[in-house]
Amino acid sequence: MTKRILIITERADVHADLVADRILAKGHRPFRLNLDEFPARFSLDLRFADGAWTGSLLHQPSGDTLWLSDIGAVWTRKPAEFAFDSEDLGAQEKAYASEETEHVLLSLLHSLSCFWMSHPIAARAAQWKGEQLLRAAAMGFEVPRSLIANRPEPVLQFRHAEGGDIIFKTLASPYLGADKVSPDECVAVGIATTRITDEYVAMIDGIGEVPCFFQTHIPKQFEVRVTVIGDRAYSAKILSQSDPRTVTDFREFSVAIPYEAFTLPEDVERRCIAFVHSYGLSYGALDLIVTPQGDYVFLENNPGGQFLFVEQLVPELKLTDAVAERLIQGAADGR
Incomplete structure (x- = not known):
């Protein structure tokens, strides 16, 4: 039996929409857990006996049921505030309900033995930018x-x-x-x-x-966004110096600067993949500077970084397909 892919996100997540569509198109059925509908729109029946958790999660509006034993992969895509049946909970009632719901959900998730993109513990450990600089330098990156x-x-x-x-x-x-x-x-x-x-x-x-x-301040020839998915790296060259409004920070998305597919030097690409994997992650989005002298400088890695804007600007980088295929592969082999 084909294992299912659990997508944990919120309702307003276009990334999850597109990846779920690709997974369906490839003949697999994802189960979407929108945290901003949980637990109000879900029914839980989870039981511990004989050393194991069993049971199911039912999405009430659609009637779709996810059995714990059927989960082969989990994509922890986006956090959101929980939703409860009562909209008039007092401050303490809501605080208690949120804490208890988080405890239940994380207890369930952390008990799963399956493929993760990426495990919450690994993703949290990977998000601290100060530690990233230390690790990147130890792995041979130039760091400001x-x-x-x-x-x-x-x-x-x-x-x-x-x-x-x-x-x-x-x-x-x-x-x-x-x-x-x-x-x-x-x-x-x-x-x-x-x-x-x-x-x-x-x-x-x-x-x-x-x-x-x-x-x-590091002078830039251009910048590179490196999206690591599984064992592959997909790189986009960002010509941020082509417009004065993006010289210091390319994330001024109202400015139409050129993006191009880019091939990293082999040693830099290997280092990017190794950096992401060193945290136990199967996904990461790294930002690099390439100086006028051609040196590669590490800025940061986002363990849950956005990828859709990169694919929209560089369509030949099939990032949505790559995420869907890695989740399907992970669900099939369990790792």
């Missing part, structure tokens, strides 16, 4: 000199030592918490990677509230 500080003096000293050319970037998220609050509570939508010019130095006292991350 960096500083973490919450006082002006070390930042000014670092800027002077780097010839006055440093950048600020966020570590957890560029959204500045905007995605964690309601629209009426939002005061800023985010911040891009920013060069610390004299204008910003005049405001440097503002870093006292939160530890801030700075790096030496």
Whole structure:
């Protein structure tokens, strides 16, 4: 019997929509667990006996039932807040319900023996950008000199030592918490990677509230987005220097800069794949700089990074197919 693929995400996830369609087109039936419908739209019947969990998860609207014994692969695509039958839960009631639901779900998931893209424990261990720099350097990547500080003096000293050319970037998220609050509570939508010019130095006292991350500015010839799926790496060349608005941060998606399919040097490609695998991950999205001298500089790896925008801009990189095929293969062989 063909094992099923469990996709854990939310309703508004185009990545999951497209991958699920490809999995269906290849003759397999995914089961989608939208966390923003869970547990309100699902029925659980899970039992522990004789040293094992058995049972099922029923999606009430569709009637689709997923038996634990049928799960061959899990794609942990996107988190979301849980949904409950009652919409008027008090603050403490909702806190208890959320904690208990998370405990049940993670207990279930962590008990599975199957293929993961990627396991929650591995993905969480891989997300810390400060540790990534240490690991990348140990694996032979060139890594920018960096500083973490919450006082002006070390930042000014670092800027002077780097010839006055440093950048600020966020570590957890560029959204500045905007995605964690309601629209009426939002005061800023985010911040891009920013060069610390004299204008910003005049405001440097503002870093006292939160530890801030700075790096030496690395001149760019172009940038590369490397998407590792299983044992393969798919690379896109990003000509970010072609427009002044994307010179420092290519993630200004309102600007139409060129993207091209790109072939990494073999040693760099092997290192990217090895870096992702070193965490026990089967997926990762790495950002690299290529300097005017042709050196490759590691910036970061996102263990759950978006891939659809890359495929839309470089259609020959069949990333959606690659994800679907890796999940199908993982479900078939269990690893």
